[in-house]
Amino acid sequence: MNTTSRNSEDSGIEARLAARLAGTLTQATQNLPHDVSERLRVARQQALARAREVRLAVPAATTVAGVSAAGALTVSGFWPRWQRAASLLPLVLLLFGLIAIDQWMTREQVLTAAEIDAQLLSDDLPPAAYTDPGFAEYLRGSPPP
């Protein structure tokens, strides 16, 4: 019990002395050289300017988000729907063009095959002759016209 009260008394004295010393230090800081005070003032102003920039940057980002949100809203409106359809028009045209080319090429192939067939059928030589090995040997052996 006696020890406890002694300890608390010591810590009280310690705290009072510490407070006095701290007060002395505070007095000492009041007499800082002018250039040090000035540099501290400039540093403070720079920090405040930076804080303002940071604060302004946050609402600016919000505003940009708001604009894009508004933009998204207008895209889903009446006029923009036509604009979106118009933007798809080249794609549709390209698709139709590819289909037309495919149809044209198929038709060309059919016409070419039909022409060959017509020539074979209208020729004096029967088509079965081309499968005869003797006739094939005759063609290889005969001189070109």
Add this chain to the structure above:
Amino acid sequence: MATDKELSDFLKSVEKRAFKRAVYAVRSDDAALDIVQDAMIRLAEKYADRPAAELPLVFQRILSNATMDWFRREKVRSAVVQNLSEFDSGGEDGDFDLLETLHALEDTMGTESASDAVSRTQILRLIDAEVEQLPTRQREAFLLRYWEEFDVAETAGVMGCSEGSVKTHCSRAVHALAKALKIKGITL
């Protein structure tokens, strides 16, 4: 969120003490000014949206980190570690009386007269030098606890140690200062 004025007032109230804390640590006015400026800018960039009441603790932590960064940059971390271990060397106070020093200090500082102005300046300089001579952790604990007026838990939070360590550091710092001042004839 702290307003511009609150932030400005806070920085104004703390800048000189922050400068002295940094000077005690790095022992160079220019380096200390850079550290304080760095700490202020870090506070403004990352913590300006915090309530004004949180700024003191956050700033002291930033200042400590900025000081450590300076030491890292200067590649004298080994010197810091050496300083950190210095607090182990204290402890034997002999029969010196803390209360006696307190009374002498209060008598001298409390009854200041114009004729004492020169000796007062000398005393301030002397105490300043003695604080600078304290081991790093003791000095940090003493300054945060009694100069910045943080409580033990807050000081422990800033220093990253236990509350018991803070009490020990503070006690040793006060005893070391009182002893040093007594040796120098203070009577202050």
